[in-house]
Amino acid sequence: MNNFTYTRATSLSDAVNQAVADQNSMFIAGGTNVVDRLKVFLDQPSQLIDISRLQMQQIELMADGSLRLGALVSNTAVADHSDIRRNYPILARAILSGASQQIRNLATVGGNLLQRTRCPYYYDTAFACNKRQPGTGCPAITGINRTHAILGASEDCVAVHPSDMCVALAALDAVVEVESSQGQRQIPFVDFHRLPVNTPQQDTNLEPGELITAVVLPPASFAKSGVYLKIRDRASYSFALVSVAAAVNLEGEQINAVRLAMGGVAHKPWRATAAEEFLIGKSADAIHFTQAAEIALQEAKPLTHNSYKIELVKRAIRRALTISAQAGGLV
Numbered sequence: 001m002n003n004f005t006y007t008r009a010t011s012l013s014d015a016v017n018q019a020v021a022d023q024n025s026m027f028i029a030g031g032t033n034v035v036d037r038l039k040v041f042l043d044q045p046s047q048l049i050d051i052s053r054l055q056m057q058q059i060e061l062m063a064d065g066s067l068r069l070g071a072l073v074s075n076t077a078v079a080d081h082s083d084i085r086r087n088y089p090i091l092a093r094a095i096l097s098g099a100s101q102q103i104r105n106l107a108t109v110g111g112n113l114l115q116r117t118r119c120p121y122y123y124d125t126a127f128a129c130n131k132r133q134p135g136t137g138c139p140a141i142t143g144i145n146r147t148h149a150i151l152g153a154s155e156d157c158v159a160v161h162p163s164d165m166c167v168a169l170a171a172l173d174a175v176v177e178v179e180s181s182q183g184q185r186q187i188p189f190v191d192f193h194r195l196p197v198n199t200p201q202q203d204t205n206l207e208p209g210e211l212i213t214a215v216v217l218p219p220a221s222f223a224k225s226g227v228y229l230k231i232r233d234r235a236s237y238s239f240a241l242v243s244v245a246a247a248v249n250l251e252g253e254q255i256n257a258v259r260l261a262m263g264g265v266a267h268k269p270w271r272a273t274a275a276e277e278f279l280i281g282k283s284a285d286a287i288h289f290t291q292a293a294e295i296a297l298q299e300a301k302p303l304t305h306n307s308y309k310i311e312l313v314k315r316a317i318r319r320a321l322t323i324s325a326q327a328g329g330l331v
């Protein structure tokens with residue numbers, strides 16, 4: 001760990017102004033990923049700005065029926081909240097499938113969005129890595145890549161985004177609120193994270209100095225039937241090999257609303273919009289769910305060791321859609 005100064009922000013404007021004044025500073029809240037990275041020199045900030053005491057710890061029901069999750073609400077508090085469990089169960093299930101109880105108690109909404117890939121080459125500074133040091137190369141492309149991307153990768157990086165919560169947020173049409181010295185703006189969740197292209201060092205579309213203040217869940221009747229399926233090497237405390245967030249609503253026998261997102265397959269949570277469009281108006285049956293899974297993976301490009309992910313995620317999609325459709329006809 002290198003030397004850095006530590007400061008505790010006294011207000012939102014204090015936090016963003018300090019970030020502008022020192023462009024090599026970092027925000028810290030729960031620190032569950034940041035401290036790991038500091039310890040192995042992945043991040044070497046000149047200053048840590050502690051935002052953990054700021055007033056962003058509320059879950060609020062807004063006048064338009066949306067639910068606003070403050071950026072500092074813990075993952076545990078989100079998963080335990082009665083409105084989340086009742087109206088957005090997909091989000092509670094995704095959070096509870098990740099990390100450990102101790103980590104979820106500290107990890108925050110904003111921090112979950114900003115956690116970085118667990119590509120082993122990224123964490124091992126004995127290897128080159130374009131995400132850690134642009135232009136040095138990507139050993140994962142020719143190395144051990146069974147956990148890496150099958151969609152949206154580039155010649156510069158084949159890493160996947162590690163979050164479970166973010167897959168659910170992508171399916172739920174969430175919106176990210178951010179604050180900077182220029183004011184506030186909102187970013188649709190599907191546009192928040194980036195594909196690697198030729199700048200894999202950038203995970204998100206946040207501008208320098210911008211701070212996440214909240215994530216907003218719009219009202220969504222379809223969300224009550226949401227399902228999160230996570231496939232991993234061991235039963236707990238493990239990142240997804242693949243995951244699927246699915247929510248299906250039926251009118252009679254026909255699908256009138258559907259959301260489908262995948263995790264563990266790309267540099268960002270992957271929303272399968274073409275498969276969603278295909279399913280609208282179709283009957284909720286195995287044939288259509290199989291066809292939707294084919295559409296969702298039609299652009300998949302496996303690496304040497306991860307072609308198994310294609311069939312695995314197709315089966316997970318079929319299963320998640322089937323379970324959700326059974327629930328969606330009842331809510």
Ligand code: SF4
Nearest residue numbers: 119121129138157158
């Ligand atoms: Fe680095 Fe990305 Fe390659 Fe992993 S996949 S070694 S994070 S450039």
